[in-house]
Amino acid sequence: MTDVLHDLPPGVEQPQAAELTAEGIVVRFQGLTAISDVSLECKRHQVFGLIGPNGAGKTTLVNCLTGFQRPTSGRVRLGGEDTTGWTPDRFRKNGVARTFQAGRLFRDMTVAENVEVTALGLGMSRRAAHRHAMAMLAWVGLGDRADTIAGTLPYTDERRVGIARAMVLSPAFVLLDEPAAGMSDAECDDLMHIIAAIPKEFTCGVLLIEHNMSVIMGVCDRIHVLDGGRTIAEGLPAEIRADAVVISAYLGMEG
Amino acid sequence: MTEPLVPHAARASLLRRYWPLLALCALISAIVAVGSLGSEQMQVTMTEMLIRLIVVVGIYLFIGNSGILSFGHIGFMCIGAYAAAWATVDPAWKQMMLTGLPDFLQQNQYGFLPAVAGGGLLAGLVALILGTAIMRLSGIAGSIATFAFLAIVNSVYSNWESVTAGTSSIIGVPNVVGPWVAWAFAIGALVLAFAFQVSRWGIMLRASRDDEVAAKSSAIGVVKVRLIAFVVSAVIAGVAGALYGHFLGILTADTFYLGMTFVTLAMLVVGGIGSLTGAVTGVLVVTLVVELLRHLEAGVPIAGSTVHLPQGSQEIGLGIVMALIMVFRPTGLTRSREVPWPFTRRARRRKMEVAPAR
Numbered sequence: 001m002t003d004v005l006h007d008l009p010p011g012v013e014q015p016q017a018a019e020l021t022a023e024g025i026v027v028r029f030q031g032l033t034a035i036s037d038v039s040l041e042c043k044r045h046q047v048f049g050l051i052g053p054n055g056a057g058k059t060t061l062v063n064c065l066t067g068f069q070r071p072t073s074g075r076v077r078l079g080g081e082d083t084t085g086w087t088p089d090r091f092r093k094n095g096v097a098r099t100f101q102a103g104r105l106f107r108d109m110t111v112a113e114n115v116e117v118t119a120l121g122l123g124m125s126r127r128a129a130h131r132h133a134m135a136m137l138a139w140v141g142l143g144d145r146a147d148t149i150a151g152t153l154p155y156t157d158e159r160r161v162g163i164a165r166a167m168v169l170s171p172a173f174v175l176l177d178e179p180a181a182g183m184s185d186a187e188c189d190d191l192m193h194i195i196a197a198i199p200k201e202f203t204c205g206v207l208l209i210e211h212n213m214s215v216i217m218g219v220c221d222r223i224h225v226l227d228g229g230r231t232i233a234e235g236l237p238a239e240i241r242a243d244a245v246v247i248s249a250y251l252g253m254e255g
Numbered sequence: 256m257t258e259p260l261v262p263h264a265a266r267a268s269l270l271r272r273y274w275p276l277l278a279l280c281a282l283i284s285a286i287v288a289v290g291s292l293g294s295e296q297m298q299v300t301m302t303e304m305l306i307r308l309i310v311v312v313g314i315y316l317f318i319g320n321s322g323i324l325s326f327g328h329i330g331f332m333c334i335g336a337y338a339a340a341w342a343t344v345d346p347a348w349k350q351m352m353l354t355g356l357p358d359f360l361q362q363n364q365y366g367f368l369p370a371v372a373g374g375g376l377l378a379g380l381v382a383l384i385l386g387t388a389i390m391r392l393s394g395i396a397g398s399i400a401t402f403a404f405l406a407i408v409n410s411v412y413s414n415w416e417s418v419t420a421g422t423s424s425i426i427g428v429p430n431v432v433g434p435w436v437a438w439a440f441a442i443g444a445l446v447l448a449f450a451f452q453v454s455r456w457g458i459m460l461r462a463s464r465d466d467e468v469a470a471k472s473s474a475i476g477v478v479k480v481r482l483i484a485f486v487v488s489a490v491i492a493g494v495a496g497a498l499y500g501h502f503l504g505i506l507t508a509d510t511f512y513l514g515m516t517f518v519t520l521a522m523l524v525v526g527g528i529g530s531l532t533g534a535v536t537g538v539l540v541v542t543l544v545v546e547l548l549r550h551l552e553a554g555v556p557i558a559g560s561t562v563h564l565p566q567g568s569q570e571i572g573l574g575i576v577m578a579l580i581m582v583f584r585p586t587g588l589t590r591s592r593e594v595p596w597p598f599t600r601r602a603r604r605r606k607m608e609v610a611p612a613r
């Protein structure tokens with residue numbers, strides 16, 4: 001029944017990189033060091049959580065992992081391959097998709113078109129692209145919003161359209177930048193189920209940036225904690241929960 | 256997943272899908288049909304309006320879908336106008352005045368339609384070369400580049416005596432364009448612009464207009480779809496130029512410069528830069544305003560004496576109308592929407608009209 005969900009145009013295949021790795025990433029903006037020596041590895045079939053207070057450098061790290069930001073030093077590897085100098089488009093072609101913290105939907109187009117256009121970009125026919133978009137929207141629970149103009153959607157639905165749009169690319173990794181921000185508990189719960197299903201449904205690894213601890217603890221296989229651009233902990237959810245340093249960083253953030 | 260839960264435009268009836276195009280074509284046809292019964296002056300005004308409609312629709316195809324302001328399209332109009340005139344003017348005159356023309360143009364006289372096609376093609380070719388260079392520029396940088404192009408075209412065509420007759424003008428261009436010829440091309444331009452905007456390229460280009468970064472990470476070849484639109488819109492502008500030459504009968508480079516650029520962009524902005532309906536509405540409304548002001552400038556008899564507005568009222572009046580519309584309707588008279596489908600039940604339509612102004 002979910003065949004349409006995995007449609008790809010002829011000649012396009014899902015990339016097969018097994019892991020996306022940051023090695024000793026440093027990013028400096030003029031004087032400010034946004035990231036200092038951060039290393040992590042997202043694996044296919046896993047949901048990898050990236051948490052930390054505002055300004056910790058999470059978005060900057062995602063930008064490095066998707067080609068939007070060149071690290072000052074350190075390197076990003078995709079399936080072992082050095083990606084130095086890759087453009088965002090090259091990352092995309094090699095299986096790295098992302099959503100944006102700011103949504104960045106095509107706001108004057110319908111929700112269906114927002115998703116459809118990505119399928120068209122990949123080279124699908126109009127008909128196939130439309131079917132595929134509708135299936136993807138149904139999958140994120142927005143089937144009934146297809147004809148809504150994207151700019152009028154509630155903030156929280158925007159993020160789900162963003163996820164649908166990214167998943168159309170059939171990525172090997174998808175990086176989600178704070179998809180649950182501003183959501184109610186019930187909405188968070190829905191979103192958690194969607195995110196948790198991505199690795200199995202799409203054989204796609206997830207890197208999830210999130211503030212909401214219950215979302216993070218609920219779906220992540222592994223968690224990496226940043227604060228002030230530095231790694232302060234990494235481990236299984238249970239380990240992170242018990243980690244005193246993390247708890248204090250979070251108490252600091254939420255207080 | 257078998258059937259989507261909600262009907263979508265793509266599966267709705269064909270009539271509904273093409274409704275905005277049908278409505279606009281019907282409107283233009285009705286205006287021409289009524290106008291063709293009017294005076295000689297009316298025919299002239301209407302022909303000129305229809306040619307401008309073609310230019311504005313051409314400009315809309317690029318600006319409306321890409322979100323990049325172009326000041327260069329009147330340059331394409333100029334290129335098309337001259338190219339067509341080179342083909343149709345009497346060879347004896349060309350051999351005397353346009354000594355720099357290649358032999359196949361100098362020695363021969365071609366028909367009107369091949370000449371128009373040639374004008375459109377040359378404009379398209381130049382757009383392909385220019386566009387390859389500048390379509391990767393976004394925002395103001397791209398717009399300035401198109402403006403530079405306009406200035407260059409004007410300067411070349413004003414000074415290249417041996418092919419454009421420079422300031423002494425090309426005369427004797429056959430006067431073959433009347434309202435019905437212009438109408439036929441206007442319908443063609445509307446069909447082309449609408450077909451583009453519902454095509455896959457149209458959708459991808461509008462995505463890049465709304466968010467270039469997101470478009471690029473959605474597998475959209477932004478530069479490529481922009482270039483396609485730029486070339487198609489230049490061809491339309493070139494064809495309009497060819498028609499304009501064969502309407503005026505005489506060509507001077509300054510006809511295709513700042514004045515024309517201002518009027519056509521004003522039309523687009525007044526109607527609504529983001530929809531084909533906006534382009535058409537803008538042409539109709541601005542033509543009406545300009546004609547009205549021109550009558551007032553020429554003088555109207557009121558109570559035994561003739562009252563007339565001072566020279567220049569046309570430009571000032573148009574400027575004021577534009578400013579007012581920008582203040583009260585920043586997205587144009589149509590709010591950059593297409594003609595709505597009139598047969599939707601009211602409750603549902605209200606829901607759909609939550610669509611935003613940008």
Ligand SMILES: Nc1ncnc2c1ncn2[C@@H]1O[C@H](COP(=O)(O)OP(=O)(O)O)[C@@H](O)[C@H]1O
Binds near residue numbers: 054055058059061
């Ligand atoms: N383009 C930039 N130029 C300068 N400073 C930046 C830029 N992007 C991010 N920063 C700074 O880097 C730090 C990390 O930001 P960011 O990665 O957005 O954090 P987070 O996503 O964890 O909230 C912040 O101090 C931010 O101000």
Ligand SMILES: [Mg+2]
Binds near residue numbers: 058059060101
């Ligand atoms: Mg962030």
